[in-house]
Amino acid sequence: MIPYPYALIELIRRLEERRYVFATDPQPITNDLRTELGDWTDKLRIRAERIDADGQLHRTLDKIDLRIHTVIKLIMLFWLVSGFMTALALMRADAVNFFYVLVSVLGINWLMLLLWVVWLFMSKGKSARKHGAWFNPLSFIRSKDTLTQSAVDVYEQYLHEPDMRWYWGKLSHQFWLCTLTGLLAGITLMLTIRQYTFNWESTLLDSKMLTKLVEWLSWLPNKLGFSAIDAQTVAHNQSVGQIADARQWAILLMLSLVLYGIIPRIIAWLICRVRLSTKSPELPLELPYYQR
Numbered sequence: 261m262i263p264y265p266y267a268l269i270e271l272i273r274r275l276e277e278r279r280y281v282f283a284t285d286p287q288p289i290t291n292d293l294r295t296e297l298g299d300w301t302d303k304l305r306i307r308a309e310r311i312d313a314d315g316q317l318h319r320t321l322d323k324i325d326l327r328i329h330t331v332i333k334l335i336m337l338f339w340l341v342s343g344f345m346t347a348l349a350l351m352r353a354d355a356v357n358f359f360y361v362l363v364s365v366l367g368i369n370w371l372m373l374l375l376w377v378v379w380l381f382m383s384k385g386k387s388a389r390k391h392g393a394w395f396n397p398l399s400f401i402r403s404k405d406t407l408t409q410s411a412v413d414v415y416e417q418y419l420h421e422p423d424m425r426w427y428w429g430k431l432s433h434q435f436w437l438c439t440l441t442g443l444l445a446g447i448t449l450m451l452t453i454r455q456y457t458f459n460w461e462s463t464l465l466d467s468k469m470l471t472k473l474v475e476w477l478s479w480l481p482n483k484l485g486f487s488a489i490d491a492q493t494v495a496h497n498q499s500v501g502q503i504a505d506a507r508q509w510a511i512l513l514m515l516s517l518v519l520y521g522i523i524p525r526i527i528a529w530l531i532c533r534v535r536l537s538t539k540s541p542e543l544p545l546e547l548p549y550y551q552r
Contacts, residue, residue, distance in 0.1 A: 273550070328398065359473075372432075457502060510526040
């Protein structure tokens with residue numbers, strides 16, 4: 261989650277400012293490295309590793325990292341189960357309104373995806389403090405122990421860097437992917453064990469307009485080799501679904517969830533991951549501590 265050398269150096273800075281007693285005295289190590297040639301950052305890394313001779317600081321950082329990942333995995337599991345249970349609720353009736361289910365599983369997802377794109381441009385160059393307000397994995401980790409709390413503070417500062425908007429985006433897409441995967445699993449299970457009929461109803465839209473909408477939905481699946489639903493099938497399933505056409509509607513529903521829900525989220529997640537991998541935190545060398 262955070263580069264180890266950066267975390268260790270910053271942890272030692274915070275601990276020294278709080279007059280923490282290390283296993284190895286930092287002053288002799290600092291004096292020795294002052295006379296050596298080399299890059300500041302490299303010497304700070306060597307200094308940090310020598311101060312943490314017993315590995316206690318390393319173990320503390322690993323412990324914080326493990327707790328954060330555990331919290332995230334538990335929340336991902338919660339959204340996976342929530343998506344599955346939502347699918348069971350949507351598919352409880354034998355006669356399914358196709359567009360109602362489609363909008364239910366994709367509508368909010370696409371709205372939030374568009375809001376993420378807008379937020380991405382608006383948050384450029386700004387602190388990520390407000391961006392992560394909806395969820396902070398560090399809020400589950402609090403301690404009166406100086407070492408542990410200092411490690412939490414290092415992570416807290418790192419998560420609020422402007423470039424960490426990619427981390428918050430990646431986390432959001434992970435949660436949505438869990439929800440969509442749960443929805444797909446639930447819908448697939450119910451379509452496998454029960455016989456459904458699919459119909460559509462609309463006060464404002466007529467059969468011609470709904471046919472055009474189905475054509476748009478079927479375009480990508482058709483390119484992948486799946487047969488499209490024709491205008492006659494759409495007209496026959498108005499208000500009352502036909503068992504003979506149910507398989508076509510079911511396949512279109514599952515493909516729509518995968519192609520227009522899961523895959524766009526995977527693409528957005530990959531963008532965030534790639535962008536995050538190119539961002540490396542810089543030590544605040546302008547601080548008096550580092551200048552000394």
